[in-house]
Amino acid sequence: MKKYLNALKQVLPSLRLDYILLFWSAFFINYCTLGYRFLTSSNMLELVNLPIYIILFTLAIVFIGISISYYFSKKFFLKLVVGYFIYAASSYFIFISRNVNNPDLSPLKFLKNGFWELKFIVPSLIILAIGIISRYLFRELGLRSKFNRLGYSYTKELYLLSILTSSFAINDNKLFRSISSNLDIFLNEDLSDYFPRILALTTSVMLIGFLLVSFFIFKALSDFKSNQPSIEMAITSSLFWAVVFNYTLQLGIRTDEALFGQFIFPGGTLYQIIILFLVYLTVYVLINKYVYASVLISFSGVAVSVANYIKSNMRNEPLLVTDFSWLKQFKLILGFVDSKIAILIVLAVLASIVAIVFLRKRWVAGQIIKQTKIRLIMAASILSAFVAVYSIFVNEENKRIVDGVPVVSKVNNWLDIAYMGHMTNARYKSLMYVWTKQLTKPIMERPEDYSEERIEELVDKYTKRAQAINEERSADITERTVIYILSESLADPSRIPAVTLSKDIIPNIRTIISKNTGGLMRSDGYGGGTANMENQSLLSLPYYNLSSAVSVMNTEVVPKMTYLPSISNLYDSKNRIAIHLGGAATYSRNDFYRRLGFEKFIATDGTAFEPEVIEEVGLYPSDEATYENVLLNIDESKSQFFSVITYQNHIPWLYGEPSDVFGSSPEFTDAQNSELSNYARLVYQTDIVTKEFLDKLSQLDKDVTVVFYGDHLPGLYPDSIFSDNPELQYQAEYFIWSNHESKKLDYDYVNSSDFTAALLAHTDSKVTPYYALMTDVLDYASINQTQLSDDARTIANDLKLIQYDLMAGAKYLSRNENFFSKQP
Template identity: 40%
Template sequence: MYLFFSYILDVSLKLNEKQFTFFKHLQYSFLKVDFIFYIVLIFLVAFVYHYLISVFFSWFEKYLIPISNDREKYTFIFYAFSLTAFCLTDSKFFDAVMETNFITHFLKNNILKLTIPNLLELDILILILIIFVFFISCYIVKGISELENNKPGVGLAIFSSVVFSILLNYFLQYSIRADLIIMEKYIFPGATLFQISIFFAIFLLLYSIINEYLLASIINILLLIGISISSYLKYQFRQEPLLPSDLSWLKNPVSLLGFVGVSSYLYVIVLLALLFFIYWFFRGILLYGKVFKIQLVRLVTILLILFFYIGVYYSFKNRQDGKMDEKIPVLATLNNRYDIAWFGNTVNAQMKSNSYVWFSQLTSELMYKPDKYSKSSMEKIEEKYRLKSIDINKSRNQFISEHTVIYVLSESFSDPSRIEKVQVSSNPVKKIQEIKKNTTSGLMKSDGYGGGTANMEFQTLTGLPMYNLSPSISILYTQVAPKMKYFPSISNYFNPRNRDVIHVASPSNYSRNVIYGNLKFNKFIHYGNKGNKGYNVGGNYSDDSTYRLIEENLNKNSQFFSVITIQNHTPWTEQNPIDMSASYPGFSDGQNKSLSSYVRMLSQTDTATQSFLESLSKKDKKITVVFYGDHLPGLYPESAFKNNPESQYQTDYFIWSNFDTPKLNYPLVNLSDFSAMVFEQTNSKVSPYYALLTEVLKKASVDKKALEGEAQEIADDLKMVEYDLISGKGYLSKDFFKVPTN
């Protein structure tokens, strides 16, 4: 058993190795026999002892050391010491100890002065490790005995928690594995031990609370399976790990299961039915009884686990400049020695474990405080851009409140011709390509791959870029929006009676119903509204039907629409146009089938968008449409972006108007730039806030590789404004956001 779980731990440390397979290391890694010498030595001493005593000093064994009278007790101790020997002589254990801050600090400072106190300090550490490992080993041996005798107890709960935590660690990290090596490591020291400890505590806590072994085990198995599969599916679609903020999806299980197809309902029902049957049939037969017989022990166990989590939480919460107290075992090494926060959640989860990212997200600041942030600094910024807005407005004669502005977030829209090696039988987006040639257009930098729609919508509405926020932030609507002092949406400049949202999906996804309510949108058209008639494409509400909903809600007044299409969302199962197909080298038939369906859906978006704009061109009022793809579909492998990594996060956009407007030249923009572009294209007067965003667009946006001088100052001004709105004191006055209306 030890060899098996030791091997699982061993391969867990090599998951990110290129061309990893579970059995790759089997021939030279499974038979880890570091401990064999010590076990043979123990047996040899025992044999010699037994032979000498039994042959020459039989009276000594009989009268002074009556081992034979209590053989079961000594056998238990022997097993516990053997398991302890296995652990302490395993190379992984040795490597983990050598990587701790204490040992590295000790070796660095004391290697040349091995005094008695220094050696004593090291001996104490080793003794504590031996006692701790022996303590756990005793409970594991006890748990195996309880399993054999069909009598559950604390030992079996601990043994099961160890097994479940090792397995969950492997499956969870495997679900997000990548060919990755950073600082010559496939995973950072301490990551695996930290995550297994977190999972062990969770499983043991459930055993302690439920106090019934079979039921708690079934719940733990469900937890293991659910987390592993959810993480795998999310990473496949979005190249992002499972995060605490994803728990919000549990409020909408129908929408959640809908992302992975109807068959998922059947799998979930069958699994639940099977586990329910096992519990119902075996509950009085298999391992029946209480885990904790003494309530005081149960209470103490629960409290110790809670104190453990509180300790971990505050270790993250109390970081100073991102650093933890060096005295914290394991975690301080993992956190302090390797600073890769700027890589984002995915790489941090792969190198430091999912659990590390979870605690980081739960405890991190939404945004780090700029060094110069103060009330006087914000007053200077406000005055600076008040004057700038006056200067800009001298050459502008329109008012945004007198226009109709339609933001169309086109789900997963991106021209496949920019993806290397993708072969398409015919161009699926030729009409939109033609539209782009005659309008303000280019590429948009997305903040997600395969997902993140709500984050894109947030940035287009507010003008606040995600790149200024903490890397641990994953969902802006649920993590950032509720804490904002003011939500500077472009929709605020339109009459509340003429603000509409169209997103034919669940209204509560990412708390949109709350956000739209706070923004005082007059109407939210979603899949729960009665009377929304339209046809589906690939199983989702079609773009053509969504465009019809926009036209049905147009009136003679100036209006604002925030529209999110859903046609090109997974799953991709469209058959028309049947003569269009796509392929990618190395894809299976099923993958090429999905890719072909996706490009067919793009083709339908292409046709519907052209027809929509043609219809709007005949309307007797000024209309401007901002059309953009929010992210690429999670279809393409990492190899597709090897020669052009930036292409993984670039989609298409255009800004079209049904009246004469200039064709602006912005080849690459951020989502937060769109509002400033709309003001410029419609020649509309700006507030001090939009004067700042205009300056960012022209001098400090994502198309600029290195900022310095004035550009850096503008970028810093935006960061200060964003901090004031999200995490600061709210020093900015309401006048900073006022756009002239007449």
Template identity: 30%
Template sequence: MICSAFLVGYLLDYSQTGSFKMTNGILFKTDIAQYVITGLILMLIYLAFYGLFNHFFYATAAFYIFFAIYTVANKLKMLYRMEPIMPNDLNFLTNIRQILSMVTFKVIIVVVLVIILIITVCMILENIFTYELMKFSPLMRIIFVVLGILSIASFYDVNKEGTPINFVMTKAGYSNFTPNISLTANTNGPLLTFLGNMHIDIMDEPEGYSKESMTKIVKKYQKEADVINKNRSNNNLNKQTLIFVLSESFSDPSRVPNLKVNQEAAPNIMNIKNENTSGLMLSSGYGGGTANMEYMTFTGLAFNQFSKAVQSPYTQLVVNQKHPTNIVNSFKKSAAIHPYYGNFYDRQTVYPKFGFQSFRNLNTTGSLALKYKDTIDGNPYVSDESAYKDTLWQINQEHSGQFISLVTMQNHMPYNVMYPDNPFTVKGSATEITQQAENYAKSINFTDNSTKEFLDKIDAIQKPITIVWYGDHLPGLYSHNSMRKYNVVQHETDYFIYSNKYALEHGYGTKKLTDSTEVTDPNGFIPLALKQMNQKVTPYYALLTKVQEDLPAMAKNSVGKNASLYVDADGKQISSKHFSTNQKQLLHDYKLVQYDLTVGKGYSQSTINK
């Protein structure tokens, strides 16, 4: 039992680091105490299984199967997203069939074979040694189960100073305050990191937070709004249609280091970018995190300013809010479209809280059903062409303006679809499986063509429409590239903002903005869109405008010890230590507002966005 516990602890840590050398260094040299504690917890969990089954080898089978699945899941998440399994990920268990569809068939077969092997061996051993092994009384069995539960539950207050568990773990060298969650998991191990994040604070209270300070901030940015609005002619947002299009995993592969594609995968989109407001978007995800980019675009709030344990604002924050401040509430009419299952990231709960009046997805039926669900050439996901058709249908349902969110699925992992007559070939050391990179290139080429057709149809509509179009993150295909070396470029996707012909001809749109557009972040899309639409702003949108124009693009960092990644217009990473005095004050104002609107007292909520 002891050997099994420490073996599983070792394999868990290896799933995190991906290196036996690094794992050995951590477990047997630098962080021995954390490894011992992990082993003890695993042993108590093992005992809990023993208490449940009262058969040693049945308990052994359950123990190894559970942690085999955990280890593989952690390895896959590190491979595709560079993040360990966190408590918030348990929400995806309600979508287990859809999750399995995203895992390669080879991995599923290997896991199934391992499970069969474990069960077979344990059944044989149980039959051989059934009379030699101890059986326990009901009282002892209950004690074993309780000990297992307590070993997990005791971590509830591990991050709260003064608690016994915090004292013990701190003495052992445990720390959960490293800004980078993957770095934390490397030293503590994925199990202790998981347990240490069961109970979290969403955001630390910024210095100087009070009702008085928030009143001053509202007044300050009301003045900024007055200045901005002198040069803006449109004061009724409901006369315009604003569409946010999140293009799943879209990012031009030609920018990826150590990767060469034989031809341009998205020539139409690159041409659209050249002629319209466009640039690169700094993503807070790699290989995943779609809903987090959604959250930032809707709210204008920065993911990196939450605590590092916040992995999904949707499921950890918004579900508990009553009326979160966001762009949807600025419109009288709004609709969301996502051609996948609506319960992913709890969207079916989150979207109504944002104010969406309808949400079309694969789960909805009747009048709320998706109108188009076609796929292309073996791809299991609804095509972008179909998603665009649903969006066009929604546009035509309203005579005046509305807000529409479209989140596509066509280019989602895994990239195993072998498209016929694929003209794309890929060379280079960036990706482990070249064929998948070639499949991805062909997939976004389909997106390229359907996006151009979509914009052509938008141009024919006789009402003002502005589209914010962006890729949410790179696909998790480039595992051979060092993230430490290529951190910035592998977190940059493409975006453009497009105003249709009617908007341009009637003073509701701008062809190409060039100020502070080279590199932005998802939280910068609201102010950029309003500027593109020549739309007057509220104090809140004035603050976001200042942040977008005067601060570098920001994202949650996945490498190193800094919680935030800041990137300037030249694509260079910079430190907040080098910010000017005005930039530091602006950033502090931003944090105060973010805290107030999310987990604070809400002093500004009734006035800042009016």
């Protein structure tokens, strides 16, 4: 028991009276200084009995001053200066992190931004002066010998240093402004409520937030100097890495504007630092070797920060939890990375290996935690913290978690911006918050009226609805060949404000849209989201009904489904062909098409079927090559279904022909104008070869219908260009074309999940009960409807019930195969 008590004393130095009096003296000093500032700011100072507080404040100052007299020396003063500098630098760095989206704040303007926090300088100088005077008086009055009997205590010296340093932190101007603006504790004029809040705030900030942290830092510095690993070193290092990588992660996704008056929402920075701290402390506890753990943390932190930056620039989306599945395709990842960055990655790996080999026996060698029980207790404590956070978010109701949980409740409940997407949430609530939501949120909220009986009612309802629709239709979609073509990043730049093109780059596609069913499709991503468009177009299940935490449907949703209701299911498995002249493993496409029953998936690697034609335009396989592989696999004697994904217009864009095709905008940088021109030239080629492809299909005896769509805009446009029309950022061209007849239906604006319903209407084809529902959604409850009627809201809810059952529910529809495959 004694050894555990000694271990406890390393954290809580002692239960002796002098320690308790020191703490409460420091507490009262900070209670007064902090309370004075809040009272002054709220014009309530006259309501307080100042003389009593002044007397007690003075006594507390004198007591601490006398207490440090025994320890006061040049060495003590130097430690105090170092502690203050560490605090000032940390405070400033966190302040810069919180303002990473503020274009008017320059990190190098130290004085203007308040690097030197001196609000506690006067009380500290008085304390030091009293210490010096006391030391002199003890010597002159002959009391030094009696005073020496108290003895030197290393722990008490750290305790005193921690008290003084933490007092500077508590009175930090930046902290005060943050508390004032976010906690609203000074707005209540009732003093009976006011002072308990100040009391609670001072206690929590001093005891938990700073005093213990300061103690660990001073202890860690001492252990570092003596070259001995310790728990305090692990804790301090974890906090250091958390503060550093909090900044680098947010820097990688920064923008230049505030949102709802905030450059980062309340609690966002602190939440991310806490989560990173717990993760890094876990690494130290599990590895239990300081050098190994430090190298691993530093390397992984840099790697994740760089990946976050690269993905943000390429796809306007932060690094997400699901992106780590790409590690299995490391070669493909390097293909997207600049060669200079690839070299730096290799050098970083080599540097990490050298650091481990050179330092592991020379620097802080040995175990961090030597007692197994202490190590287990720490591991259990960290795990409990993660479980607590997980359970809080899992039990979220109506997009709110339980109130009153420090930091966590604030960052989640202050303002709901989930509808703005992962990037905005990561920028203003932190990347770790987005990762937390991904790991804890269900893929879809359960509709209130979901039950087996309700699903059976819908089966009956839409079976009858299909009968009514089929009375007015005569064709069967399975008697023709259908080709779905996802055209990578195709979206007309001329629709973007301030963009000027040297010529129309999609004249053929524009003509096709004017004569056939077509218009604009709403994309769920900007600069990315290809797999989600592909998934929705085939399954008809919209992304907009899913949880905001879902990133990639193929990897997060599809594995949880027992049945995939794809239009391809209406065709024989041997007649289902997927073509993508890239890797089959990307976005788990190989597994997706395997589960859809496609016997043939043509890709450059990862499948048994290689393309017969492969040539590049720019950096990737050309659209013409993709179309040639489609033509080579069409069998006019059969009805086939093709799912085709092009690759030509994928980022990065590098193509210089024809030189008379170019684009520009006065609002773009030279680099952005260069990207726009290269992109325009690639799309110009797509337009030409798409018309040639359709002309060849027109010569076939077999009826063929093509559903063609751009999956998203290229991520080359600055966010500011869409400020006046945010929807424009998520719109791309689409058309439905048939080789033997021309038909134009009034579907000018659709979701990718509407394609099959629109295809069946375009071809006058009969529907199954499932597609009867999707037809009603298309006609009455899709994104083209600005305001839903009561009947339309019922249809939208019917869709949610069906989608929930398929994706996250009890799979009641698995007993009703006719709902998906049979025309009533």
